[in-house]
Amino acid sequence: MDGVDEVADEPRRRGRPKVSSDEDKRAHIVEIARRVFVKYGYAGSTTAVVATEAGVSKQTLYKLFQSKEELFAAVVGAHRRLMLDLPRAVEDLSIAESLEHIFMIDMDEKKDADRAGFLQLVFREAAQFPELIEILQREGMLASRQHLADWLNDRRAEGRLTLDDPASGARMLMDMIFGGMGPPEGRAHAWSGRAEMLAHLRRCIAIFAVGVRAT
Structure with missing residues (x-):
């Protein structure tokens, strides 16, 4: 019983799930956006579609990118590493x-x-x-x-x-x-x-x- 009591008395190790940083979110959104732009074209892509595909809210997306054009520019910047x-x-x-x-x-x-x-x-x-x-x-x-x-x-x-x-x-x-x-x-x-x-x-x-x- 002592062993059981010792286990029961141990504080539970709880914690909030690790929240990704804005930098991680940004990189994830940019990668998803690249796929969305290639799949649907620039005209057929929207920030709402990107947010849905990336699994984030539109509020989160707009916190990091103010417009579709700004998001596209970020995709080009990331794509640069595929060039050189x-x-x-x-x-x-x-x-x-x-x-x-x-x-x-x-x-x-x-x-x-x-x-x-x-x-x-x-x-x-x-x-x-x-x-x-x-x-x-x-x-x-x-x-x-x-x-x-x-x-x-x-x-x-x-x-x-x-x-x-x-x-x-x-x-x-x-x-x-x-x-x-x-x-x-x-x-x-x-x-x-x-x-x-x-x-x-x-x-x-x-x-x-x-x-x-x-x-």
Whole structure:
């Protein structure tokens, strides 16, 4: 009985369920919103649908995002990591190897399809919503290009490459790689197979790396 009494006398360990932070909620909502935008298009998506799919109240969603446009901008910002893996820690790799990682040349096909699918959405609905292109440029491409220029500038400061204009080098690289992939909506027609496309992208990176190699 003593043992039973001891157990009975132990205070119950109760506590409120762990509540996720606003940052966690924001990341969750942004990921759900990306799926909703791709599935229904920008025109067919509403903040109410996103809130329902994310399992949050509209009040919670509006606390974090004031409008559908602001939510879309957040999705583009998150999608940026699918474009370039930057910023990243310093690594003991060649310039070419680092660039292959930055551009995620070996990205699995599902993630690559997610990346292409979101871009297809933007270009498909840009005629009706021209602000989408502006958001993609501001939150996506321009920010990504600046991260890449910063990375190139850091490698130049280390004496690992010679490049008089890192911003121009970043633009050159992005034009070569993303242009080489072909348009998101017509990639299957641009290349006979994924292996051929990847070989081309690696060749582009190798040529760039040789061109900027420190002498």
